[in-house]
Amino acid sequence: xxRKPSPEExxxxxxxxxxxxxxxxxxNIYTNWLIYETDNKIVGFLNYDSIYDKAEIEYIYVNPxxxxxxxxxxxxxxxIRLLNECNINSIxxxxxxxxxxxxxxxxxxxxKNAAIRKNYYGAVDAILMIRSW
Numbered sequence: 001x002x003r004k005p006s007p008e009e010x011x012x013x014x015x016x017x018x019x020x021x022x023x024x025x026x027x028n029i030y031t032n033w034l035i036y037e038t039d040n041k042i043v044g045f046l047n048y049d050s051i052y053d054k055a056e057i058e059y060i061y062v063n064p065x066x067x068x069x070x071x072x073x074x075x076x077x078x079x080i081r082l083l084n085e086c087n088i089n090s091i092x093x094x095x096x097x098x099x100x101x102x103x104x105x106x107x108x109x110x111x112k113n114a115a116i117r118k119n120y121y122g123a124v125d126a127i128l129m130i131r132s133w
Contacts, residue, residue, distance in 0.1 A: 002078045005035045005042075013045055017059055034078055036062070036071045046075040055083050057093040076109055089133050094126040103127065
């Protein structure tokens, strides 16, 4: 089941982002979350910002034990459904140029390369990707 997290679950999600992505997480007034729950357990999430007519994916995560079950695709599709309701028709994201699995996922889901951000992740470039409809 896909749903928005409760305020109590947000603390867990912040910690998960920090541990899995090695960043200090803070959200803002534009931040949105979707979680994928199975058997009362959060097994995946999608974190994105939406402002005016654009959205940007910050993080997508699926527990390794649950990968290859279309969880990330389902989260992405739900995000797009919600964006459509708000008349938002564009999504951007940055992905590490060495994260071939994520790049393949985004390309499969109709994202296109828009630009390269040199040394965005320290010594690793980022690929700016976009999907519009």
